[in-house]
Amino acid sequence: MSPAHFVLNDVFGYEQFRGSQEAIIEHVIAGGDALVLMPTGGGKSLCYQVPAIVRRDAGKGVAIVVSPLIALMHDQVGALHEAGVDAAFLNSTLDWPSTLDVENRVARGEITLLYAAPERVNTDRFLSLLDGLYQRGQLGLFAIDEAHCVSQWGHDFRPEYRMLTVLHERYPGVPRIALTATADALTRVDIVDGLQLQEARQFVSSFDRPNIRYTIVEKKEPLTQLLKFIQNEHPGDAGVVYCQSRKRVEELAQALSHAGITALPYHAGLSSDVRQQNQDRFLREDGIVMTATIAFGMGIDKPDVRFVAHVDMPKNIEGYYQETGRAGRDGLPADAWMVYGLNDVVNQRRMIDESPATEEFKRIMRGKLDALLGLAEATDCRRVRLLAYFGEHSEPCGNCDNCLHPPEVWDGTDAARKLLSTIYRVHEASGISFGTGHIMDIVRGKDTDKVRQFGHEKLSTFGLGTEYSEPQLRGVLRQLLATGAVGLQKVMLESGHSFDTLSLTSGSRAVLRGEQPVQLREAMAGAGKRTRKKSGVKLSVAAENLDQDGQVRFINLKAWRAEVAREHNLPAYVIFHDATLAAIAERNPASLEDLHGISGLGTKKLEAYGADVLRVCVSPA
Structure with a gap:
């Protein structure tokens, strides 16, 4: 077993790499630079976490992970701790003594992965910390997550990402891996130029998310349409509803709440405390629907989001793909649902025309909007159109609204x-x-x-x-x-x-x-409808195929997991994904040996939770 396979199995509890993961990981372990394009939920984090651990074990030092959001850092570091990996973050949530403690632990070589935002990485203090590590040969690698933020053509452009070229110039020889789930050809060129990755090997995975069903309908009465969609197809499910304006976010959250759906607002106009509180509830509780502007979502790792709905049209296909990609990260069925109308087209055109950008920039933005409108107006397979935008050929999927209910033309x-x-x-x-x-x-x-x-x-x-x-x-x-x-x-x-x-x-x-x-x-407001049966107890999609006894075990395991998550102040999925709990419930283990080989159950988690899992599985309902 190679060092990478050993880490994958022992630390993370997975038996096999997926897709191009192994090739990427071995390339970075060997010291190569890489640009990785992989869909949301495709396992991007393993592409730098496994090399970080292997290179650390080989004496190469700490891996620096550039991450754009505090919430993402917190959850990923928490998940690494659960897996037995020494990891830390440096961000504004730490007080000064805690910051000094992390810096000292990094300098002493006690940390395997250190997460920081691009703004902090570019500070003199952080660079001085890196200088010391580099001089001692203790910089293992740089991972630049959400790399599309470097591109002016991307939907999440952050100027601070442009300054990350300092990593290449100041620390030559340290491998860099840039990762993103969303980048068309133009954005890829911008990432390569902006991060000086001309010599990097590019790994472009399929952009397809076959578990997501794409549905786009004509906007008539958006609130009524949204309520019908959630109540008929996703009662009790976690979801995200995207809107253009803060006012719209507040109105929809209130309307959904009045209809008996637990909904919370999220936008930049709310205080940071309220935003954090709402985001924490969304991550830690079941069945929360977040109504939000595009300020919400980047880096959200919640695996069981069953739908993403747009009541207003995004600016381009990259934004649409990125936002819809937050659904179904666990690989189980999920929906991407959108209503759009003439006013959406008018508003998006006006925003481009009235922006202070150059004419060249406006021209490109109009082209990107036109591509999204073409997707919305399409009468053929949505998935074929979506993947073609990213340069990928595909066949009709049989799982979008147009394939399931071909529209009249x-x-x-x-x-x-x-x-x-x-x-x-x-x-x-x-x-x-x-x-x-x-x-x-x-x-x-x-x-x-x-x-x-x-x-x-x-x-x-x-x-x-x-x-x-x-x-x-x-x-x-x-x-x-x-x-x-x-x-x-x-x-x-x-x-x-x-x-x-x-x-x-x-x-x-x-x-x-x-x-x-x-x-x-022809307008087809009900296209793609897939109504679920309502039941007294809302089960995870992962547990739908379990027998009655297995479902009881699954429910008990979820309740136990919730207690552990509260004790550790982490989202429940960081402890175990639903899919792992479902696999345990199906196997009905009687001994620790029976738990070996279950996906997502590594050595550290088996040691920490194995006995409790067995106790829960044999407990009466």
């Missing part, structure tokens, strides 16, 4: 031409532009005060689209905006308020001439 070319003609004619007649509602009213022949005020009932296109419903026309406009065949212009009023108006673009011509067809999906 209709030709919206005629409706698109009538809308574009109307946009042109109202501007020609009035000298000003108008918004979506007024344009649709004209096409549908609605006799409104505004139509009469401007005399638009006299336009040749008035009433030409009476056969189209408002949702159909909204869908056409959504796609015209997504493809750039219609532009947005902001109009400021004397009151200081503003509104968006529609305008023609260079891309309008091909549609008007009939050269560019417009194919649209």
Whole structure:
């Protein structure tokens, strides 16, 4: 057994590496640099934790892990302690004596992995600590987690990551491994350049998360749709609901709570104490739904999140993939559900157009948004589209809404031409532009005060689209905006308020001439529905296939695990994942020997908890 395999089995309790883990780990153990792209839940942390332990055992010293979030550091260090590994973090939660104690333990060579945020790594004090280690040959490796944060094209850009080039320049010869779950080709180039990883070997795993079911539906009444989704498909499950605004987060948390769902808000406007309290509850309690802005989630390791819902559209596919990837980290079935509508398209376009960024940056951001809109409007397999964005070929998955319930498609070319003609004619007649509602009213022949005020009932296109419903026309406009065949212009009023108006673009011509067809999906608000049976006791998905006695053992093991987690001030999954408890419950062990070989049960945990596990398994219900 190689040193890496021994550590995997003895420390972490796993028998085999997954995917490219072994090749990555052996490469880093040998001193090579690596850029690792691996999906959330794919086992990225083992790719630096195993080499850190092996290199430490070989006398190479401490591994420095650059991690962006305090919560992630705390949980990972806690999990390493549970596995018998000396690990520590340096962050703002430590008082001065505790900080000095950690620094002294690092200097004495007592720590295997040290976690720190990029802001701290770049300080003179931290670099002086590293200087001493380097001079004594005691720097084992650098692991840079969430490496997409170095890229200006990424969705979590943090300038401090750009400064991490100091590690390569100041400590040559120390292997570096940069890891991320989200990076398209452009972002990968930026990571390589930003971290000076030109000589690093790149390991790109499949981005596929086959356990996640992707569903995207037209936004009608988002709260009602969300409630129906959670109550029908995920009663009692842990989940995350993403919104664009802080106000929206608060409103949804309150509405879900009133509907009997335990929901908590999380956004940057809350005090740090409230955010920490809510996050701790989400990590440590079962069945919590977190409503949040994108400020929440990066680095969250909770394995049993059964759904991620978006009630507002993200900015790009990277953000969507990163956020949906927080569901189903345990490999068990999970849902990625999103509602989107015309206003989402308008708002995202406006944010890009009004940003102070360069035109080149805006152009790239529009392209990324267009890719996400293409995914939302797609009538073919969602997963094929999603993976193709990251350069990966795949076949239809049979597990997304489009595969399970192929949508009806209709030709919206005629409706698109009538809308574009109307946009042109109202501007020609009035000298000003108008918004979506007024344009649709004209096409549908609605006799409104505004139509009469401007005399638009006299336009040749008035009433030409009476056969189209408002949702159909909204869908056409959504796609015209997504493809750039219609532009947005902001109009400021004397009151200081503003509104968006529609305008023609260079891309309008091909549609008007009939050269560019417009194919649209019929609205399918219930697509992808998978209703679960409600029961008196909410079992983990991991335990659904256990027999009755096995389920009783599983419930007892969960209760015991909760007590241990509270004593250790850690999330329950850091002690044991549900999958490990389910495996124990299924095996019904009668001796410590019976526990050997259960995934996630390493030597240290067997010594610490083996006797208690046996006691719980033989206890009566």
